[in-house]
Amino acid sequence: MSALGHYLEEEGLATVSISLIRPQTENTRPPRALWVPFELGRPFGPPDDPVFQRRVLLTALQLLERTDGPVLLEDFPDDDPRRRPDPGWRPLLVSARTGAGDSALLADDMEAEVLALRGAHDRWVAQYRRTTVGVSRLAIADAARYVAEWLRGNNPESQRAGFSAPLMLRFAIDDLKAYALEAAAAGSTRPSSKQLNDWLWNETAIGLAIHALRAALLNAEDQRLRLIAENFIVPGARVRASG
Amino acid sequence: MTRLSDLPPAQAKRLAEIECPTFATTPFVSGPPLSRRKIAIVSSAGLFRRDTEPFRGRDSDYRVVRGGIAWEDLLTSHISVNFDRTGLQEDWNVAFPLDRMRELAAEGVIGTLADAHYSFMGAADPLGMEPHARELAGRLKQEEVDSVLLTPV
Numbered sequence: 001m002s003a004l005g006h007y008l009e010e011e012g013l014a015t016v017s018i019s020l021i022r023p024q025t026e027n028t029r030p031p032r033a034l035w036v037p038f039e040l041g042r043p044f045g046p047p048d049d050p051v052f053q054r055r056v057l058l059t060a061l062q063l064l065e066r067t068d069g070p071v072l073l074e075d076f077p078d079d080d081p082r083r084r085p086d087p088g089w090r091p092l093l094v095s096a097r098t099g100a101g102d103s104a105l106l107a108d109d110m111e112a113e114v115l116a117l118r119g120a121h122d123r124w125v126a127q128y129r130r131t132t133v134g135v136s137r138l139a140i141a142d143a144a145r146y147v148a149e150w151l152r153g154n155n156p157e158s159q160r161a162g163f164s165a166p167l168m169l170r171f172a173i174d175d176l177k178a179y180a181l182e183a184a185a186a187g188s189t190r191p192s193s194k195q196l197n198d199w200l201w202n203e204t205a206i207g208l209a210i211h212a213l214r215a216a217l218l219n220a221e222d223q224r225l226r227l228i229a230e231n232f233i234v235p236g237a238r239v240r241a242s243g
Numbered sequence: 244m245t246r247l248s249d250l251p252p253a254q255a256k257r258l259a260e261i262e263c264p265t266f267a268t269t270p271f272v273s274g275p276p277l278s279r280r281k282i283a284i285v286s287s288a289g290l291f292r293r294d295t296e297p298f299r300g301r302d303s304d305y306r307v308v309r310g311g312i313a314w315e316d317l318l319t320s321h322i323s324v325n326f327d328r329t330g331l332q333e334d335w336n337v338a339f340p341l342d343r344m345r346e347l348a349a350e351g352v353i354g355t356l357a358d359a360h361y362s363f364m365g366a367a368d369p370l371g372m373e374p375h376a377r378e379l380a381g382r383l384k385q386e387e388v389d390s391v392l393l394t395p396v
Contacts, residue, residue, distance in 0.1 A: 005393050007376035008383075011376075011381070015393055020395050020396075039326075041326035044337050047330045048333060050336070050342070053336055057392075135320050170322075171320065234324065237325070
């Protein structure tokens, strides 16, 4: 992001950048940046809080009017209020047989779980009138089936022309995670990202299946699969010592 | 929050020490008050329209996001799994503040909001992005944009 600011400014455009990782911005020294103390993924802070978002945005834009640079790097003072857990939120009941040692069982559980989440996900879509599911362009049951087949060791072909099988796997997993997280956030409570992700990674068959798939594919022959397994399906903070 | 002290130590170290390009010059373009500027958003969130091609791997090009896009049509295929997605699932403005920018333009706080906005995929190699960024600069100037809000994810 900081590099983009540098290139655009060199071409004659004034830029201001939001910074999420202050040390990186200190190193790259873009012309103007506002560091914000928020979680990665939400540079303008809490969802559905226009007043707070506007304050962040205006603080950043006002750096464009300053003449005492370069380099300007300011800090936004306030934390994201949505970081706090909502004690009223209840995780969706899921029925993973949590042994997780049996990949075939886990694959079955995951497919069943995706079907069981449909009601909650329908409520999410009715509530927000959108979904971020769709990167794989598979229907969600098909995405679940595709990932399950990998877990069963069947290494399925890509179902989309021009997309390699490992890329389809990553996109299908992205869709499953988005589907589960949206389903779990439907309703009037306001769970924190930690509440939602604790549930996904510790309690659901989807989370357990992705953990198991990561462990299995770390030894795959295909280098792309190993790379995706190691880095691009389970968040670094959620990787288990056992793989 | 991304105070590095809140992250697992290995991840914090990796993020803090990630190799970033450094530059010999520090360009600094001044301009009129915000109320007379035309501003576009350039995101590195790997955004693309649902009916177009996603970013694959570490693609270093960019995609156009029209200002009139319906939120339902916006997706991300950013390769990183280490950022929160629950916030943008609920409200895209946490990463791509189109509604907030529209409000500021309607109130006259900023002059004009551009019709077209752009997204890169932030995990791409910055040196690979450079030619695309310079080409984008020409396009933005053609669209009479003078200022850019850069947002990571």
